[in-house]
Amino acid sequence: MKNATNDDVRTVDELWVKSLVARSVLRAAHAMTTPGVDPSVRLATLMECHGSLLAACGPGSELSFADFRRQVRGDPSQLLPDGVPGWDVDELRAVDPDGHVTEDAFDIDAEQALVLRVLQKSSRVTGLISARDLDDEVAQETAFAQLCKAGNQGIYENGRTDLIRYPAGPVSELNELRLPPLIADLYEDIPYASTYRGWWFACPVCRWPMRIALRREAGRQIGVATCWHRPHQEMGAAYRFRPVQGIVPPELLPEPPPPRPSDRESVLWPDLELIPEAKPIEGYKALARGVWRYTCVPGLAELALRDRLVERGLKVELWPALDAYDLRVHVGRKRSRKKEQLRVDVKDYTSGTALAQLINAQEGDSGGAEWLVVPDHRATQVPLLSGVGEKYGLKVAAASEFGEMVCKHSGVAWS
Numbered sequence: 001m002k003n004a005t006n007d008d009v010r011t012v013d014e015l016w017v018k019s020l021v022a023r024s025v026l027r028a029a030h031a032m033t034t035p036g037v038d039p040s041v042r043l044a045t046l047m048e049c050h051g052s053l054l055a056a057c058g059p060g061s062e063l064s065f066a067d068f069r070r071q072v073r074g075d076p077s078q079l080l081p082d083g084v085p086g087w088d089v090d091e092l093r094a095v096d097p098d099g100h101v102t103e104d105a106f107d108i109d110a111e112q113a114l115v116l117r118v119l120q121k122s123s124r125v126t127g128l129i130s131a132r133d134l135d136d137e138v139a140q141e142t143a144f145a146q147l148c149k150a151g152n153q154g155i156y157e158n159g160r161t162d163l164i165r166y167p168a169g170p171v172s173e174l175n176e177l178r179l180p181p182l183i184a185d186l187y188e189d190i191p192y193a194s195t196y197r198g199w200w201f202a203c204p205v206c207r208w209p210m211r212i213a214l215r216r217e218a219g220r221q222i223g224v225a226t227c228w229h230r231p232h233q234e235m236g237a238a239y240r241f242r243p244v245q246g247i248v249p250p251e252l253l254p255e256p257p258p259p260r261p262s263d264r265e266s267v268l269w270p271d272l273e274l275i276p277e278a279k280p281i282e283g284y285k286a287l288a289r290g291v292w293r294y295t296c297v298p299g300l301a302e303l304a305l306r307d308r309l310v311e312r313g314l315k316v317e318l319w320p321a322l323d324a325y326d327l328r329v330h331v332g333r334k335r336s337r338k339k340e341q342l343r344v345d346v347k348d349y350t351s352g353t354a355l356a357q358l359i360n361a362q363e364g365d366s367g368g369a370e371w372l373v374v375p376d377h378r379a380t381q382v383p384l385l386s387g388v389g390e391k392y393g394l395k396v397a398a399a400s401e402f403g404e405m406v407c408k409h410s411g412v413a414w415s
Contacts, residue, residue, distance in 0.1 A: 015119070015357065017084055019112035020056040024049040025076040026109045029094040029101045032072065035192065057081040076105065088353045098213035100193050103228045103293070107350035110290060115354060118361040143291050146180040148322045156322050159183070164299035167208045168286035187285040194286075196223060199249050199278040203227035203237045205270045206300060208292045214243065225252055225276075228289075229297055231377040234258060236272045249278035263415040265376050265400045268304050298348040301375045302326045305346070305399050312412045315339075325369035333411040342406065345369035346399075352381035356388040364392030372396045 028049040031042045050068045054061050058081060063071075071079060073095040077086025086092075087108050094105040147159045155178070162177040174187055190200045194209035201210045210225045227237035239252035252275050261269055287296065306316045306327060315330040325345045332339030345365050349355040359365075365372065372394055374381055379398040386396040397405065400414075407414040 022109040024052040111354035167296045201276040205232040324367035343369045344371045
């Protein structure tokens with residue numbers, strides 16, 4: 001067991017502060033934007049969040065309750081104490097102009113909390129993190145535990161694949177999925193912020209309910225539907241619709257599509273030609289947000305990379321040893337007697353800094369992966385992650401770069 005060093009203490013103190021601020025801002029933003037909350041409950045939640053924020057900032061903080069309420073919708077980095085660096089997320093806000101809590105705010109909270117849990121489990125920082133700070137385990141840990149319970153690789157692969165490919169749908173179909181009962185309980189009613197007059201739309205990339213907003217433009221009201229995951233929006237999961245009356249379902253019109261990526265990146269680019277149709281909220285459910293974000297979203301990248309490599313003749317194993325890591329890729333020319341096996345973990349983090357902190361906390365990859373692959377839309381994180389991973393023998397690449405590399409070594413074309 002390693003003893004905590006002064007650097008460890010400083011790092012964990014900083015992580016603890018950032019996690020506490022992120023959690024306080026997220027809870028306060030939810031309290032301020034969720035309709036139908038009793039005013040006394042809303043006020044009590046905001047006061048508790050303000051107290052937590054003052055605890056994170058330490059003695060001498062002059063943030064009044066009124067200032068906290070005004071600032072909670074903005075950039076959470078502005079609420080950190082002096083000397084603590086902000087988050088590396090462009091245009092970070094807790095609440096968007098439509099009055100919804102942003103996916104970025106959810107992500108920085110979940111990602112900071114995960115790093116803290118890893119540090120606590122390492123026993124290097126015993127006593128620096130309270131049990132209360134770590135009680136709120138994200139729902140995907142329950143999902144993984146239930147999938148692993150049978151101890152059967154085939155059952156695990158089938159269940160996790162179903163979880164990724166069906167993050168929402170009619171209850172009658174969800175009941176037929178190959179999932180343990182406790183995981184089935186993670187499907188909930190369609191989130192209120194994703195509904196319009198009893199209808200919802202599935203993102204064409206991830207199939208989770210898209211966020212809905214009504215705006216006024218040029219004196220007219222228009223509806224907007226976009227995926228909660230910003231990279232999916234930027235791929236083209238962004239639509240408009242004309243508000244309707246009665247029981248008529250609204251019809252989506254796509255926003256102008258983004259430019260197609262290069263040949264190399266186009267291999268993993270999703271097909272968005274089909275425009276999502278309105279579905280009734282009655283009789284439909286969707287996975288809890290945490291499971292969707294940290295199981296389904298990165299899982300799409302895992303399955304897409306596996307599928308494209310298999311199509312090109314490579315052998316790829318999913319989640320070996322009940323998810324010790326994500327992919328085992330067999331690399332080498334077709335007639336080679338002995339092929340190299342690459343152990344790969346796929347991560348899709350909004351904050352590259354939080355992922356770098358996780359690598360440090362785990363001293364590499366906890367499951368023994370030698371490659372860390374990020375989706376192409378996280379390619380700007382590669383230099384930072386490569387610098388951190390090098391200390392632990394962990395190589396880093398964007399998904400298309402990795403796919404092209406292993407195809408080249410196997411004597412086949414990637415694109």
